[in-house]
Amino acid sequence: MIKTKPPRYQTLIERSITAGAFATEQYYVIDSRTNARIVKCRNQQESEKIAGGLNAAAKFRWIKLLSD
Numbered sequence: 001m002i003k004t005k006p007p008r009y010q011t012l013i014e015r016s017i018t019a020g021a022f023a024t025e026q027y028y029v030i031d032s033r034t035n036a037r038i039v040k041c042r043n044q045q046e047s048e049k050i051a052g053g054l055n056a057a058a059k060f061r062w063i064k065l066l067s068d
Contacts (some may be wrong), residue, residue, distance in 0.1 A: 008032055009054040011047040029054065 012028040027041040029051045038054070041047040 006032060007055040008058055009038065009051040011044065011051050013044065
C-alpha cells in the first residue's frame, strides 16, 4: 500500500450560526504544516483554485530543485 501525503495547501470552511439561526461561512486556504490561514476567499471554488495553484507551484519548485 502506497502512502501519499496530503497536499500542503488545503481549504478550510468556517461555519458559524448566529443568534437568528443564520449560518455564515468563511473560506480560507491554509498551510497544513503550520495550520496558518494564508488567504481569505469569497467562495469554495476560489479557495480550491488557489490551493490547487499553490500546491502545483510547490510541487514544481521541488521538482526543479531536484533537477538542479
